[in-house]
Amino acid sequence: AQKVTQAQTEISVVEKEDVTLDCVYETRDTTYYLFWYKQPPSGELVFLIRRNSFDEQNEISGRYSWNFQKSTSSFNFTITASQVVDSAVYFCALRCTETSGSRLTFGEGTQLTVNP
Amino acid sequence: DTGVSQNPRHKITKRGQNVTFRCDPISEHNRLYWYRQTLGQGPEFLTYFQNEAQLEKSRLLSDRFSAERPKGSFSTLEIQRTEQGDSAMYLCASSPGGTSTYEQYFGPGTRLTVT
Numbered sequence: 693a694q695k696v697t698q699a700q701t702e703i704s705v706v707e708k709e710d711v712t713l714d715c716v717y718e719t720r721d722t723t724y725y726l727f728w729y730k731q732p733p734s735g736e737l738v739f740l741i742r743r744n745s746f747d748e749q750n751e752i753s754g755r756y757s758w759n760f761q762k763s764t765s766s767f768n769f770t771i772t773a774s775q776v777v778d779s780a781v782y783f784c785a786l787r788c789t790e791t792s793g794s795r796l797t798f799g800e801g802t803q804l805t806v807n808p
Numbered sequence: 809d810t811g812v813s814q815n816p817r818h819k820i821t822k823r824g825q826n827v828t829f830r831c832d833p834i835s836e837h838n839r840l841y842w843y844r845q846t847l848g849q850g851p852e853f854l855t856y857f858q859n860e861a862q863l864e865k866s867r868l869l870s871d872r873f874s875a876e877r878p879k880g881s882f883s884t885l886e887i888q889r890t891e892q893g894d895s896a897m898y899l900c901a902s903s904p905g906g907t908s909t910y911e912q913y914f915g916p917g918t919r920l921t922v923t
Contacts, residue, residue, distance in 0.1 A: 696850075727911060729914075734916070735897065735916060735917055735919075736914060736915070736916045736917070737851070737899065737901075737914035738914075739911045739912070739913060739914075742910075742911045783850050783851075785850075793856070793863070793864050794839065794841070794856050794863075794864065794903075795841070795853035795856060795864060795866070796841075796843075796851070796853065796912060797853070798850030798851050798852070799850055800848070800849055800850050801848075801849075801850050
């Protein structure tokens with residue numbers, strides 16, 4: 693069975709600090725996909741990024757960057773120079789197409805609070 | 809262009825009543841998903857449609873739950889004889905077809921409160 697663990701329940705930082713959100717996953721599939729979603733106070737999940745299991749290249753998008761390491765089964769998310777608008781719950785999710793079809797398995801989320 | 813829409817946004821019902829939620833996916837997305845999210849938890853998968861066919865169902869989807877997607881467009885999720893444990897946010901998502909690699913786009917959810 694697949695599992696996603698986000699060990700950090702809550703993180704609080706001061707604006708302009710860098711922050712890294714951890715995500716560790718478990719799966720026996722050789723082909724799988726990893727995702728990050730943001731859930732602001734309004735409640736709607738916003739897609740941020742998708743990575744597939746055979747592409748370990750790290751990605752940067754503006755202030756966001758993602759570090760995918762198969763050796764440690766981790767897919768961590770870093771926000772550089774955090775802003776108050778980054779305050780939200782962030783979810784890491786896993787899709788294992790071989791064993792679980794199209795469903796996403798989510799972690800329990802990390803509540804990020806960026807204080808001014 | 810509009811995203812995934814869900815109605816109603818909030819629903820308060822008494823225990824034992826039936827409720828029905830509606831989801832309109834992004835147009836041209838032939839895959840539609842339902843998830844449930846309780847407070848402080850990540851979303852949990854309930855069921856998935858490809859066009860009008862319901863292809864996957866979670867163990868969470870008890871006999872009191874039924875979902876349909878007639879004509880492969882909008883979908884409805886019905887809960888019969890609601891229980892207090894059904895109180896949660898019900899999320900709908902859609903994705904393009906072709907392969908299963910695409911990300912899912914979520915709607916704003918329907919928050920159900922069973923009193």
